[in-house]
Structures are given as structure tokens and as C-alpha cells.
Amino acid sequence: MRLLERNNAGELSLTKDFVGDDIPRYAILSHTWGADTEEVTFEDLMDGTGAGKPGYNKIQFCGEQARRDGLQYFWVDTCCIDKSNSTELSEAINSMFRWYRNAAKCYVYLSDVSRHAFDANDKSNQLPWESAFRKSRWFTRGWTLQELIAPASVEFFSKEGEQLDNKNPLERHVYEITGIPVKALQGSPLSDFSVTERMLWAEKRETTRKEDKAYSLLGIFDVHMPLIYGEGREKALRRLREEIDKASKGFKHEDFSIAFSLSDVSEIEHFVAREEELAEMHRTLSGNGGRRTVVLHGLGGIGKTQLTVAYAKRHKDNYSAILWLNIKDEDALKQSFAKVAGQILREHPSASRLSSMDMKENLDEVIDAVKLWLSLPNNTRWLIIYDNYDNPKLPANTDPAALDIRKFLPKSYQGSVIITTRSSQVRIGHTIQIRKLENVRDSLEILSNTSRREGLINDPDAVRLAKELDGLPLALATAGAYLDQVAISLSDYLRLYKASWMKLQKTSPELSSYEDRTLYST
Template sequence: MLNRKWLRVSYAYGFQNTSLSDWLVLHASSDSGGNGNLSLTEFSKDNIPEYTILSHKWGAEEITFKDLTDGTSKDKTGYSKIQFCGGQARRDGLQYFWVNTCYIDKSNAYRDATKCYVYLPDVSFPRSDSASRSNAFRRGWTLQELIAPAAIDFFSREGELLGNKVSLEQDICEIIGIPATALRGSLLSGFSVTKRMSWTEFRKTTYKEDKAYSLLGIFDVYIPLIYVVLHGLGGIGKTQLSIVYTKRHKDNYSAIFWLNIKDEDSLKQSFAKLAKQISREHPSAIRVSNLETNQNLDEVVESIKSWLSLPNNTRWLMIYDNYDNPKLPGNTDLIAVDIRKFLPESYQGSILITTRSLEVRIGRSIQI
């Protein structure tokens, strides 16, 4: 079965220009709300079943694909809301649900959901004035998640129903500062840019860049991320996930190039192999074809970077694998690699980096 974590990468970070090609969703069995098990099920975009989607705040112990497959998910505090969502979906007559806090333009996923559950872990039942002070209403993503779905139910930390989008309309509009017509599904293009921007004031996001990304659905803009970093412990499957992704989405790219960046010598040798690959697959690349790859490797690197920056040379994907010894402040290792010297200077392709280091902060970082 395809790894759910990787699907989050492909959908959330713009490596493909289509909206949703394949979905991996959680299946709620008859006793998922109690002590039952949850299973992962994959669907093609033409065969997506009715599902519910969870709007929630990303916490410190979220459940990952690995947690579900190795049976450790129930040991994390984040499992309680997964369990709640499965149980509530079953009570609503739905077999499938989707939990994903990293999707950049969530509007389609939320719009197409049969229901959306808004989980408020800082609000107790019965409902009190604390609901209006919930952190959920100050999240950067909240606007997309409240505007897009037709049916929304709000739940307390105990999993008790607080109300729905209709019954709480006045309260919601007052709390987040948007007109009722927007909440009811009016086209957002009918509101001025200034007005829509005012809705986003004082909102908080986990990552600084998310403040900008969360605006995409509000302003109907698509901006693919250029850089994505997969980081995690050695042997956890970062390279394998990258292989799965390239096999599945190879038709979305003009070329896919792999580089071993465990040290500078390995990286330069990878560029030399790239020159041969480019000469073979793109014989019109005269500058690259004429390179003596066994001579000046620095010249090889610069020539390939220049070739990738040509005006009509777009939609390529560069994968920098095993960047485990990055040159960063505090790293005194003389053989640490400065990846910036080896990145293309243009912004017409995509970069994927795998690393064990949490300190690599180029573009969007995703923990595996």
C-alpha cells in the first residue's frame, strides 16, 4: 500500500500540478470509536467515496503513517482525536475519513467532504464562553476550513457536539470576523482583496511560511513549493518514499535527477553521472554533451546548473539524497557540505532533499 506520509508530500507541496490524483484515507471499522482498529485504504481520484475531514490544530504528538503500521499510534496523545473522528464518522454513517494538517490549498479537499468535524481540544462540554476564545479560531488555516465545506459540526474535547455551521453562524462570524454570506458559500472573488486580507489579521500558524500558504485558498492562487525537505531517522524510508513518488509521478516532469549528497566528492560524481544522463536523454544540450566528465568536476556542476536554468528548460525534479552532514553554524566538520553551492539558480523546477538533520531549513520541512 502506498505510504500516506508520501501522499501528504505530493499533495501538499506542489510536486504535481493536478489537484488530487490518488487518495489514501482511513477506514473506520464498526468499533473504531472504541477499541477497534483503523485501516488505510487507497482510492483513485475517480472513485473517491463519501468521507469526512477533520479540522484540528497540529500538536506535538501527531499520528504518522509509521505509527499506524507498526502499532504504536495508540501510545501518542494525538491518537484520541483520530479515534474520535473514526467513531463520529461511523455514527454519521460514513466509513472513511481524512486527517491532514499539511495540505497547502485545502479548499477542494474540504469542499468535497461530506462533512467536516472541527475538534476544539480547549473547549469543554457543555459549551461556555470558552468556545469563543478557542485557539482554533485564530489558526491561519481556519478560514479555508470553515468556508469551504457545506456541513460542519463542532465538537468539544470530550467529543460532544457543540453545534453546527448553521446554528453557530452568528457566533462564528463574530469570532473570526467574516460576513455570513462568505460562510454560506458565496464566491470569495465577490469580496475585495482588502476585505479578504482583513479576515487574516491576527492569525497564527505553526510555521511562518504557513501564514502565506494559508492565504492561497482565500485568494484562489496556486503556488507550488520549489523546495521540500524530508527529514527523519536513518533507515526510516526517506529514500524509498522518494522512489515511490518518482515512479508514480514521472510523467509530471521533463526530467528527474538523483544526486548523492553524503559528501562533496559523492555529490560531484553524481553531477558527472547527470551530465552523461543529460547527454543521452537530451542530445541537444550541446554544452553538457561536450563536457569531459572525468576532468574538472566543478565545471561540470556549473554547466549543469546553467543548463537547468535555460528559459525553456522547466518542470525538472532534482533529488538530493542523504544530506546528513550539512554545513551549518556550529558544525565544525571540515567535510560538511554547503548545498547552496550545488542548487540551480532558477525557480522553474522542484527540489527534494532527504536528510537526518532537523537543522536543514530550505523551503518546507516534513518529518517522516
């Protein structure tokens, strides 16, 4: 490992190669590269031309900060590696995670963040540089992922070279920006996180050279492989996957995965994506090391279950198991737990307690056993869905059949939970209100998909029907299913629907003019 040294006159020089236990304490720089012509290379330092380049300022900053921290040596990737030597370059890239991990200090130089920036229109309580920090290019680059995770000490600096803060006080901000769990930021072993989860941390990060998308992840997965620049991104990623697979075969761990299916869930295939709600669910459930809970609340027929199915299908690879419970009433919930127990036993025949139970006779014990399985220390990547929690035990609810969902949650505070309910009073996690569809085009898409009739977007009768059903997805889907089975025009259906609805309102005035359209749209 070749280091930089700064003398008392402020002059920089490269040291000999240190190896093994000979490596002294050192600081290390993390930054984003500018144009190649701006950065100081190994050759520039050797021939004395580096000081004239813009990138020299970052190197000087690192050396001065290291001196203030009592460190004689420091390392900068642009100039401490002789990139013309392919053997040295390969060794450096395969060693880089370790070099960052072993550094006494890691200085993150944010060239696009000013400590003195101030937005006069910002009325929030955030720090003046916080908005720029969240948008910094540093969080979008491939190589900076390992530079964030590997070092024990990470300190962020503005472009003026002034310290903003270190990683620990900023971990909540960093988690929100990157989606990387707080436990990973705090130094938990990366083997605690699945390959899929670690891949997701890098999913939106970019590298200048295509192959570096894979090479920048070698340390994240603790594997080594030769560099073949020119092989392309896909081949490099394929080789990375092969090395990860080889390494995992030699690693003994308990597998909690379950091959799950959503085929038993009553589902409508026409789902119109609510991208904002899906994104909000994903942000909340991405993980910070503890339990993550989302509560979807809204009227019956508004699309809560459909939204949950869509989320589960979209993100199924993030979870080792997805378990679905119907919490409409106690009997339905117990039967759901019994199904889940059977699902666990099919994949894990030796699961403690469950293997010796009578699933029909000891439902209370089955529930406890499933909760215990979900609470096992390394079983943290499950998603459990409590659907139809419409009779919650609340101070204002005197129904003796009301359920307290907390009794049916795993005791250990881990994993991800989604709850669907009509009640806005369920206060367990992050709540998201699901509203009716405001865009008539979305309603028409549901009608078109379920009725298998094309051209509805320009059909005035279809528009009138969509408006009449008031943006309720289930009502729209029910109407579409009827139209698919019966040879009737939209105008005739709309006329029959209105007549039927008016008759029902006269005979059953307790029906609402909104939610119950879901039940009577045929």
C-alpha cells in the same frame, strides 16, 4: 487522496490513494495541533505505534463520528499525508481547500472547549460553553480559516467529543469572533469578496511554520503554487500575491473602485486616537453581508468628524470607495451629492445616467443616480459618510428644514454608512456616544501638537487651560492654533480667555457653559 477506514473492531487503517471521481464520500477533521511528539503521523500508522500518542484520541473520535453519520471513510491531516514526500505534501496543500469543500461532513474538534464548563459568576443567557468557544485557539490558527469556510457542513464538538452545534446556528457568533461576513460563512462565492477583505480574515491568524501563513491561503484565493519551505514568510506572501494578480487578470469583473481623497474634509491633524471607539466602529462596519451603519453622536466640537476621518484613513484599503456628504442642510447635501457624482464620473466615465446629466440643473436626479450606482449588485464595498446631521427629521422637531436622512440612503441594503450628529435621537444603526476627553494628558497632547509648543505636560498653566476647556478637542485645537500664531504666554492666554468668556456670558446668557467654548476659545 489517501483516506482512513475504521473496521467493526474499531481498528484504523489507511486506504489506497483515491483519485478523480473514485473518491468515496468521507468525513474530514479540523483541529489544532499539539506538540509534534503528540500527533500521530503517517509513519506512526504504518508501523503501528500511533495508538500510544495523545493525538490518537482525535482520530478515533473522527472515525466514530463518521460511522455514526454513515460514513465509512474519513481524513485527518496529521496522518493521511506522507510529509516526508515533498511532492505529495505539495499536492496535498494545494488540494486541501477542495478536499474540505468536498467533504460530506467536517468535524471541528475543540480541545480547549468543554460542553460541561460552567461559570458560576456568569449571569448572562449564553450557553455554558459559549465563553470558552469564543476564546478557542481554533479561531486563531491559519489553516483553520479554510476549514471553516470551505465545507458546506461544519459541526463543532467539545473536547469530550460531544456536539455543540453546527455552523449555521452559530454563524452570528462566528462572525463576531472572526469578522468574516455571514454570506461567506453561508457559502457565497469567495470571488464576491475583495482580495483585501479576504486577506483581513487571515490577518491575525498564526501558523507554526512561517511560510504556511501564505500556503494556508491558496484555496481562499483559488490559486496554486509550489511550496518552498525555508523561503520565509515575506517571500511566500509575495509569491502568493503574484499568483493572485495573475489569476485576477483573467477574471473579468466590473471595477467599482474610486481613488478617493479626504483633503476636502475640514480636518485637524492633531487627532488623539480614541482606540475604543475606533475598535467599536470597526467591529460594526466589518460586515455581515448587509448594510452596516454607525451613528456617532455628541456635542459640537467633541471630535466626531475627526474620529470619522481617522477611521477612514486607517481602514481605507478595506473600501473600493469612500464618499463624504455634508448633511448640514438640504442645499449642502445636494452640493455634496453633485461632488460625489463628479468623483464617480472621473473614475467611471460611462456610469449609467450620470454621464448625461447636468450636475448643476438636475440635482434631484443626480442624487437618485448616485444612490442607484451605490445599489448596483456587486458594488458593496463602499463607505459613505453623512457628516453634520444636526437637524434630523424627528417627531419632536417641527423645523420645516429638518432632513430625513432615509431619503438620501441607497435603496439597496448594502455597503457601510457613518453618520455624525449632535442628536442622540437618530436611531438608524449602531450608536456610539462621543464624550469629552477625560484624560488631561490627551488634552495636553492636542494643545502641544497644534501650538507646536513642547513640554506642556509639566506646565501648570497648560494643565489649567486644558481643564478650563473641559476636554473639547475642537476648543483645544482652536486655542492651540491661536497660540501657534501669537507670541503670548499660556498664563496670559488663559487670563484673556477667562475674561473674554465671562464677558460673553454676561452679554449672551443663552450661551452654554460647555459646548459654546468651542466657538469662543480664541
